[in-house]
Amino acid sequence: MKKMLLMTVALICAMQVSAQTAKVDDKEIVGTWLMESMQWDGEKKTVCGKETGYTSFKYFGPDGEYACCEIVLLKEGKISLLPHEYGTYWLKDGLYSEMGRPATSDGVVFTDKTHFKGRWKKRTEIWVKTDLPDETVKYILERCKILEIPQNVEQQIKSTCFK
Secondary structure (H helix, E strand, O other): OHHHHHHHHHHHHHHHHHHHOOOOOHHHHOEEEEEEEEEEOOOOOEEOEOOOOEEEEEEEOOOOEEEEEEEEEOOOOOEEEEEEEEEEEEEEOOEEEEOOOOOEOOOOEEEEOOEEEEEEOOEEEEEEEOOOOHHHHHHHHHHHHOOOOOHHHHHHHHHHHOO
C-alpha cells in the first residue's frame, strides 16, 4: 500500500512539472514579449496591464539582439518608456543568458510557444509573446540603444553631479 501511494505521489509530481514546462525549440524566443505578471518571493502576484498601468517589454532578435524596456501608463493617459537595457542574449538547450551575465536554467522556461516563465533575482515573471507593429518595436529598440552614454558626457555627469 505504501509503495502504491509513493508511486502515485511521484506520478502526480511528475505530471505537475511537465505541465509547467514544454519542449519548445529555442528559436521560438525570437520576437517581442510583454510581461503578463510578476511575483517577488513571499509577496502577492502582480498582474501587468491596464489595471496596474505597468508592463515590461523584451525583444529577442534572430541574431542575438536583446532589449528590455519598462512601459508605464501614466494617469493622464500618456505612456512613459523606461529603457532598461540593450545588448545581446543567447538561449541554448534550456540555458539562457542576457547582457553577458552567467547562464541560468530558470531564466527562460517555456510553458508553450507563446509563454515563458523566468526568474530574475527573487522574482518570477510570466511573459507572453505579442505581435507589435514594426514601427513600435523599432522605436522602443532605438530608445533602448540610447542607454550607452558617450564617455565624455558620462565623465562630465560624474564630475558635476557626483562631486
